[in-house]
Amino acid sequence: MHEIVVERLGGRAIAGRSHVGVVASGNLEVLCEPAAAPRTRITVRTTVNGFDAIWRAVLERFLERHAVAADIEVNDFGATPAMVTLRLEQALEAADA
Amino acid sequence: MNSVRTPVSFAEATPRERLRALVDDFVEFLDPFARVSSPHLAAHGLVAQRDDGVVVGRGRLAGSTVGAVAIDGRFLGGSIGEVGGAKIAATLEAAPGGALIAFDTGGIRLQEANLGILAIAEICDAIVALRARAPVVAVIAGRVGCYGGMSLAASLCSHIVMTEGARLGLNGPDVVEQEAGPDEMDARDRPAIWRLTGGARRVAQGHADALAPDDCAALAMAVRAAFGALSQHLERLSTTRLRASFDAALGGEP
Amino acid sequence: MTRGEHWVRTLLGDAAVAAADGVPSVRVADGTLDGAAWRAVAVVPNPVARFPRARGGELGLDEGLALADAVRGAPPDAAILAIVDVPGQAFGRREEAAGLQLALAAAVNAYATERRAGRPIFALVVGKAISGAFLAHGLQAGWIGALRDPGVEVHVMPAASVARVTRATPDEVARVATIVPATARDIVTFARFGAIDALFDVHDPLAPSSAERAAIVRALVDARERGLGTRAPRERLATDAARRTRAPALDVRDRIARAWQS
Numbered sequence: 001m002h003e004i005v006v007e008r009l010g011g012r013a014i015a016g017r018s019h020v021g022v023v024a025s026g027n028l029e030v031l032c033e034p035a036a037a038p039r040t041r042i043t044v045r046t047t048v049n050g051f052d053a054i055w056r057a058v059l060e061r062f063l064e065r066h067a068v069a070a071d072i073e074v075n076d077f078g079a080t081p082a083m084v085t086l087r088l089e090q091a092l093e094a095a096d097a
Numbered sequence: 098m099n100s101v102r103t104p105v106s107f108a109e110a111t112p113r114e115r116l117r118a119l120v121d122d123f124v125e126f127l128d129p130f131a132r133v134s135s136p137h138l139a140a141h142g143l144v145a146q147r148d149d150g151v152v153v154g155r156g157r158l159a160g161s162t163v164g165a166v167a168i169d170g171r172f173l174g175g176s177i178g179e180v181g182g183a184k185i186a187a188t189l190e191a192a193p194g195g196a197l198i199a200f201d202t203g204g205i206r207l208q209e210a211n212l213g214i215l216a217i218a219e220i221c222d223a224i225v226a227l228r229a230r231a232p233v234v235a236v237i238a239g240r241v242g243c244y245g246g247m248s249l250a251a252s253l254c255s256h257i258v259m260t261e262g263a264r265l266g267l268n269g270p271d272v273v274e275q276e277a278g279p280d281e282m283d284a285r286d287r288p289a290i291w292r293l294t295g296g297a298r299r300v301a302q303g304h305a306d307a308l309a310p311d312d313c314a315a316l317a318m319a320v321r322a323a324f325g326a327l328s329q330h331l332e333r334l335s336t337t338r339l340r341a342s343f344d345a346a347l348g349g350e351p
Numbered sequence: 352m353t354r355g356e357h358w359v360r361t362l363l364g365d366a367a368v369a370a371a372d373g374v375p376s377v378r379v380a381d382g383t384l385d386g387a388a389w390r391a392v393a394v395v396p397n398p399v400a401r402f403p404r405a406r407g408g409e410l411g412l413d414e415g416l417a418l419a420d421a422v423r424g425a426p427p428d429a430a431i432l433a434i435v436d437v438p439g440q441a442f443g444r445r446e447e448a449a450g451l452q453l454a455l456a457a458a459v460n461a462y463a464t465e466r467r468a469g470r471p472i473f474a475l476v477v478g479k480a481i482s483g484a485f486l487a488h489g490l491q492a493g494w495i496g497a498l499r500d501p502g503v504e505v506h507v508m509p510a511a512s513v514a515r516v517t518r519a520t521p522d523e524v525a526r527v528a529t530i531v532p533a534t535a536r537d538i539v540t541f542a543r544f545g546a547i548d549a550l551f552d553v554h555d556p557l558a559p560s561s562a563e564r565a566a567i568v569r570a571l572v573d574a575r576e577r578g579l580g581t582r583a584p585r586e587r588l589a590t591d592a593a594r595r596t597r598a599p600a601l602d603v604r605d606r607i608a609r610a611w612q613s
Contacts, residue, residue: 001139019129022111023146024171031129031147045144075144126610133603140531141517155611179533183600186585187607205482207517209533210507211541212597214482218490218584225463226583246486246507252456253463267452267483268442275512276442277404293448304450334457336416339450343412346449347401 004044004052006059010067011038018094021087028076028084030091035069046076054081062088070095104312107238108262112152112167115199118313119236119320120156120165127153127184135178141208146172151181153188159324161194161231170201170241177202177247178209182216189223195231196224197320198254199238203269204245217246224253228330232256234323237263237296237305238316244269255330256323257305258316259296265304266294302342303333353408354478354502355393355436357557361564362432362475362571363391376400376408377417381426385572390425392418393434394488404443410484411441415454418488419461422472430471430575433462435489436478439509455487462491471580473571476538476547477556482507490546493582494574496567499550503538532596545593548574 014034021029035041042059058081072091076084107115116123127133129147138145150172156165166185168175177185189196205213227233235254237243242264243251251257251265259265268276270284283289292298299305306329309319332338356378360368363382371379376397381390396408405411410418422431441451466472474492485505489495497503514521528534532543542550549570553563574580587593588601 001142001144017130019147022169022171023144027171029129029146033130047142047144073147075146077144126607127603131606133599133606136599137531137533141527153607179597179600180603183603184607187604190585191608191611205507207508207513207534208531211505211535211544212533212600214485214490214505214507215544215546215584215587215597216600218486221459221486222463222491222584225460226467229467246483248452249456249459249483249486252452253460265452266447266450267455268440268447270447271516272508272512273442273444273447275515276439276509277444281404281442282444282447293444299450302450304453330460334419334453334460336419336457339453339457340416343416343449343454346412346445 002046002049004055005041006056006063007039007041008063009038010040010063010069012068014068014070014092014095015097016095018091020090020094023075023077025077026079026083028074028079028087030087031073032091032095033071035071038069040066040068040070040072042072042074044074044076048078058084066092068092102314104310105314106311107260107313107316108240108311110313112169112199116152116154116156116165116167119197119199119317120158120163123154123156123165125152125154126188133180135180135209137178137209143208149178149180149184150175151184153184158197159321163194164188164192164196166196167199168202170239173206175202175241176204176206177213177216178206179212179216182213182220186216186219186223189220189227192227195324196227196233197236198233199236200243200247200251201239201241202243202247203241204247214246217250220250221253224250228253228255228328232324232328234258234320236316236320237265238311239263252333253330255328256326258307258309258319258323259299259305260309260311261296262311263296264291264294265299353395353436354556355408355434356395358434358475358477359391359393361559362568363389371417371421374413374417376414377421379421381429384568387575388426388429389432390429391432391434392421394437402441402443402445404446405441407438409439409441410437410455410487412446412449412451412454415458415487419457422461422465430473430580432571433472433474433489433492435474435476435480435485437481437484437488438479439481440483455483458487459491466491466493466581469581471575473574473580475567476503478502480505490584493580494548495546496549496551496570497538497542497547498553498556499539500553500556502556504536505538505541506536543592544596545590546587548579
């Protein structure tokens with residue numbers, strides 16, 4: 001079990017919090033909450049070790065597009081990068097709604 | 098005026114969608130943001146889901162305030178651990194007007210064995226206690242079905258509604274095959290397994306009380322009907338009736 | 352003679368042992384301890400049981416029903432003592448087809464309803480206590496004692512199946528059991544969770560001395576006098592042990608109790 005934390009400055013407020021997904025094989029759950037500080041912090045817990053570089057690439061790409069003030073928690077059970085990106089986008093969309 | 102409604106699969110719905118379909122005014126207790134999840138899974142290299150695979154809360158059903166429980170069969174097979182088990186027991190113990198429990202579970206979570214079995218003992222007792230004063234309706238309509246220690250809990254409820262696609266049994270086919278050999282049970286023979294333990298058969302045997310289609314609205318109707326009907330558990334658990342059915346079961350293929 | 356059979360006789364005497372309901376694998380003995388009525392119930396092997404997968408002392412179809420009837424049919428003033436020594440559940444096609452879950456649920460139902468109606472229910476674990484069988488025969492008791500002995504174990508699934516289901520090797524499963532108490536199988540670790548009220552040292556579980564027997568009888572009589580036999584399973588959470596080892600469960604319960612009130 002492995003934890004990865006990525007943080008980037010970001011000041012755009014989100015409307016509320018959101019929760020998407022499920023910790024099933026090949027899947028992940030994402031919890032998204034507004035943060036007081038102007039930065040996005042993404043904390044990932046994953047069952048699979050050894051993919052730090054890929055995780056950081058996926059997360060950085062997401063953060064480049066969404067500079068929000070939020071705490072995002074990811075609980076991953078071996079999802080693909082495409083699935084991770086999808087869930088992050090879903091979570092943000094739901095939080096903005 | 099007739100309207101054609103598209104069926105919405107209950108089996109494909111999430112636990113929260115299931116509860117919102119079955120009860121009104123659902124309010125969740127200890128949602129994922131409460132972050133009350135299992136502290137035991139990291140040692141097994143597993144990531145904990147924030148609701149521990151169990152969604153609980155309260156809702157309204159046929160005019161009563163009920164405890165509402167839905168087990169998430171997608172997280173570790175819907176298995177019951179310390180936190181999820183406590184969520185279920187605590188919800189049932191204080192429910193004023195009865196309860197609705199959507200079972201989608203393989204039973205005790207192996208990674209939390211001792212804590213899981215203790216929790217299920219508490220859940221069984223909570224059902225017996227609540228059942229004495231208000232309806233406790235079990236819905237078995239998910240993909241995992243209802244197995245292991247939780248099959249005992251479901252069997253204690255005052256009413257059980259099942260779908261054809263769901264199964265109810267004590268030992269899953271994999272475990273029976275592992276313990277008794279493939280001649281006893283072929284875990285890959287899915288049609289045979291559903292013939293033995295699927296909803297249609299269980300309702301025909303009287304192990305469950307009502308069969309409903311895999312549709313949220315139809316299940317909601319079946320649950321409301323069950324809630325207002327005479328309790329079925331006395332008949333279902335009658336040792337006289339069961340002894341006669343076991344006598345008949347002897348002698349091979351049912 | 353298995354431990355279960357042995358302890359029924361040890362505690363309530365030879366002469367009282369009789370089969371329940373024509374099911375020789377469920378032994379029932381009515382007697383007295385310190386002048387009060389008790390009924391001991393145990394599941395034992397029956398090599399010629401009509402369901403072949405339940406011949407080794409497992410809790411099968413017939414056994415579940417016989418247990419339920421033995422508990423309900425006990426003399427009105429008798430406390431029940433469940434003697435627990437069950438090597439496993441009956442794993443079989445006929446069992447699943449006929450509805451083993453209902454046979455065991457009938458036993459759970461009998462124990463729980465009788466206890467809630469005021470009949471003291473006790474359990475003494477003298478051998479293995481497995482999963483559904485332990486839920487059906489033992490875990491609905493208000494007070495549970497156990498022998499402190501390597502042959503006394505609590506399992507939720509046979510080890511080979513655990514390995515397969517969790518995709519680990521049997522060695523890994525055994526190793527994890529030494530670091531995760533919730534997965535340990537020995538009774539001493541299980542007792543740390545607060546569900547075992549007393550552990551008894553017995554030199555030879557198949558030949559207890561009269562002093563060893565007396566200690567257990569004294570504990571049972573005392574527990575009955577103190578009204579411990581009618582406690583609900585949730586009351587185990589109030590023990591000191593549970594406060595230490597079941598804190599997450601206690602926290603959840605506290606928060607949900609408050610959520611119901613608001």
